[in-house]
Amino acid sequence: MGMNAFVRFTAAWFFLIFHGPYVRPDLFEMFDVEAVHVDVDLNRVANRVNERFLSVAIDASLVAEEKFMYLLASAKLKTLSSALSPGFLRFGGTKQDFMKFNPRSYHLQHPRNSHPFVGDTCKRMELPPLLEENLKKEWALQSLFLQQEERKGKYKKVGFTEYAVDLLYSFANCTGLDLIFGLNALLRTKGNSWNSHNAQMLLDYCESRQYKMSWELGNEPNSYQKKAGFRVDGYQLGEDFVHLRRILSESKLYKSSGLYGPDVSQPRDHRRDLLEGFLESGAEAINACTWHHYYVNGRDTSLEDFLDPDVLDTLATKTHEVLETVDMVSPGKKVWLGETSSAYGGGALGLSDTFAAGFMWLDKLGLGAKLGLDVLVRQVLIGSGTYHLVDDNLDPLPDYWLSVLYKRLVGPEVLHATVLSTLEPGRRLRVYCHCTSKRSTSYKRGAVTLFALNLSKNTAKIYLPSHLANSTAEAFVLEAPRPGEQGLLSRSVKLNGLVLKMVDDQTLPELKGVPLHAGEPLSLPGFSFAFYVLTEAHASACQ
Known part of the structure; x- marks a missing residue:
């Protein structure tokens, strides 16, 4: 020395x-x-904050081929997800606005008040090991295809049946998570209002099965021009939610169910105006106002960004903008981060699923609660991209363990x-x-x-x-x-x-x-x- x-x-x-x-x-x-x-x-x-403050999403891309919904019957995935209860389970994302419910009519003959998921059903609906292994291998390839679709910005329309709904509800029911189902808002009439016919069919089916759940309508409406070639202004979007709330109020099962939206992207350019217009016409229809936040673009970020306090501080700036807008138009309305993770565009390859991502995630949990956000929905438990909590083999990643410890140790x-x-x-x-x-x-x-x-x-x-x-x-x-x-x-x-x-x-x-x-x-x-x-x-x- x-x-x-x-x-x-x-x-x-x-x-x-x-x-x-x-x-x-x-x-x-x-x-x-x-x-x-x-x-x-x-x-x-x-x-x-809400006791379900840390919540998770299943990306709607999982239903792009319905067979992959059977991954939700995996005993391993159910074990991992049960440790994240209580929480909301959001089923949505970009793909939800390209999905259509195509029921097989004989399934609609189920009597009302039937209860399909009781007793030992959670045990009986477990995925056979060989089938699980094959699905995981195929999903790894499917995930790459979906990421290419995301990069191109051209989205294939898909249909889903009662089987997908049954598997999703069974998964939520068996893991103690409260399901929020994202409806397609891009089904429009000639006058550019929401066409609720397909949603009504889905609601009728879910009510016939006594599936208790909450609802969303549309995902990131500020990007509809880019994704679908037309705009929906904020005021019309609010009217669409009022229409959905009216439908829910006519249902014995769903008249008091949660409705959340509009799931706009973080404030940038005209997006704040869209949120203001939505709240002016639709605030009374929703239980909480939802918006999305990501720190960086997954295609051009770096490890330094994930460790930069200036980058982490951007959450406070965006949150204050949203809270000010909501407080101005609809004071007292709860505000959620309805979808959030580290990097948009499906995550940052080699970063968003690593230990380094935990700095952004833990800080978002701490700062989000401190600023007054009521719920944070993590994108994603399972789905395409690289910001998931479990990998393609359904093994837990670092942010999963961080989330479980948060659930066990941190109160509201x-x-x-x-x-x-x-x-x-x-x-x-x-x-x-x-x-x-x-x-x-x-x-x-x-x-x-x-x-x-x-x-x-x-x-x-x-x-x-x-x-x-x-x-x-x-x-x-x-x-x-x-x-x-x-x-x-x-x-x-x-x-x-x-x-x-x-x-x-x-x-x-x-x-x-x-x-x-x-x-x-x-x-x-x-x-x-x-x-x-x-x-x-x-x-x-x-x-």
């Missing part, structure tokens, strides 16, 4: 002795450690947490705090879950305020399986040093935290993220 380094080491050592844990961050630079102070208000709930009550630094270390450490989920029986009332992501290569030492510093804690630290850039691009993840993988097709591994000594700062390695359950926080907001 040179003389200058020795002097710095001695200064840091004396400072620790005489000043306790509140250490100047610059004293740690030589050790590749950054000290950051965090304050948390335990006395009030800053915001409260948002607490105000602040990083007390405007310097670079503070910008690269992003921290959020909620009451610990009450669904977890392992922790007492009053426990809080602090979750953080470290966008720096250096380890962060997180110093908590005095009223939290002596709380016992458990750490759930997620890291890439190996150091360096290649580790960040891995499709696996370590929890507290152990690579996560399923025990078998119907069993998840035990996701255990590591106890921390009371009074010690929280240590977060470089380029990692973590959940810390402060078990003795005694937060009055969480009692």
